[in-house]
Amino acid sequence: MAEKIRAFVLHNANDLRMDRVEMPTLKPDQALVKVKAVGICGSDIHFYRDGRLGPFILRKPLILGHECAGEVVQVGSEVTSVKAGDRVAIEPGVPCRKCWYCRNGRYNKCAQEKFMATPPDDGSLVEYIAHPSDYLFKMPDSMSFQEGSLAEPLSVGIHAVRRSGLYPAASVAILGAGPIGLVTLEMVKAVGAGPVIMVDVVPSRLSLAKKMGATHVINAKEENVVEKIRALTGGEGVHFVFETAGASATVRQTVEVAREGVLRFLSAGRQNTKYRCPWLISSPRRSISSVFFGTAMSLKKPSPSWPTTGSMSSQ
Ligand SMILES: [Zn+2]
Numbered sequence: 001m002a003e004k005i006r007a008f009v010l011h012n013a014n015d016l017r018m019d020r021v022e023m024p025t026l027k028p029d030q031a032l033v034k035v036k037a038v039g040i041c042g043s044d045i046h047f048y049r050d051g052r053l054g055p056f057i058l059r060k061p062l063i064l065g066h067e068c069a070g071e072v073v074q075v076g077s078e079v080t081s082v083k084a085g086d087r088v089a090i091e092p093g094v095p096c097r098k099c100w101y102c103r104n105g106r107y108n109k110c111a112q113e114k115f116m117a118t119p120p121d122d123g124s125l126v127e128y129i130a131h132p133s134d135y136l137f138k139m140p141d142s143m144s145f146q147e148g149s150l151a152e153p154l155s156v157g158i159h160a161v162r163r164s165g166l167y168p169a170a171s172v173a174i175l176g177a178g179p180i181g182l183v184t185l186e187m188v189k190a191v192g193a194g195p196v197i198m199v200d201v202v203p204s205r206l207s208l209a210k211k212m213g214a215t216h217v218i219n220a221k222e223e224n225v226v227e228k229i230r231a232l233t234g235g236e237g238v239h240f241v242f243e244t245a246g247a248s249a250t251v252r253q254t255v256e257v258a259r260e261g262v263l264r265f266l267s268a269g270r271q272n273t274k275y276r277c278p279w280l281i282s283s284p285r286r287s288i289s290s291v292f293f294g295t296a297m298s299l300k301k302p303s304p305s306w307p308t309t310g311s312m313s314s315q
């Protein structure tokens with residue numbers, strides 16, 4: 001095997017290069033995986049455009065990419081769960097395994113987690129990665145590598161829907177029909193909830209949402225989102241709202257279109273988004289929480305003006 005392998009390395013904002021990097025060395029509990037497919041996440045685009053995402057700042061060259069699948073080519077001496085030739089989906093975040101969160105099954109909140117393509121940890125847009133074998137998941141033969149690379153974004157939708165307590169026949173609005181909005185739609189359908197109303201400003205996204213099973217789609221550029229959702233729900237608003245766009249407007253709409261259920265924030269959050277938290281939970285009946293690391297991070301350190309009514313958590 002060649003000693004140097006190819007990787008897409010981000011040196012600065014808007015400065016992405018195909019570089020040669022060292023072949024990773026294998027630890028006893030790791031498998032060497034030849035990367036076969038990598039999705040481009042919104043976070044990769046933030047790092048490429050801005051050189052940062054929320055509190056994570058590019059300070060040295062970084063290999064991008066974390067939504068990935070590949071084929072095991074070699075395993076360390078302690079590895080028994082996978083073998084050479086196995087096709088695997090790769091979980092990109094590896095936690096410390098020791099802290100309170102890790103030991104209580106909430107390892108996505110581990111403060112020491114090493115997450116691919118999040119400074120300073122390199123990602124998977126590289127020919128080979130060495131990865132702990134218990135963070136590799138064998139894929140069925142029927143699943144393509146491209147589909148395997150979608151396991152990580154899909155997990156965001158699964159986690160959000162599980163955390164929400166969504167139930168069959170509940171009405172749902174999903175604000176944002178990008179990849180995370182669409183994987184959330186898949187999970188909402190799997191639960192048997194509906195009607196599902198999806199909102200976006202990009203017509204192609206809305207037509208895909210419709211094709212994937214959204215009951216109604218609303219183009220926020222053409223229609224008043226709040227009025228339309230209220231009209232579609234007998235004036236009551238929906239039971240559950242999943243916010244996946246991270247824009248100030250959708251954050252505001254989240255509250256305005258909700259009945260009294262649970263609000264989900266899935267977006268990583270943009271630099272310029274103003275989350276007006278005291279206003280957000282002005283109704284004590286609402287329970288608000290967020291998932292995914294970007295928003296979770298920001299909620300870990302509430303501002304001094306954090307309100308005390310309602311309930312709030314981040315997972
Ligand atoms: Zn991602």
Ligand SMILES: [Zn+2]
Pocket residue numbers: 095096097098099100101102107110111112113
């Ligand atoms: Zn931990």
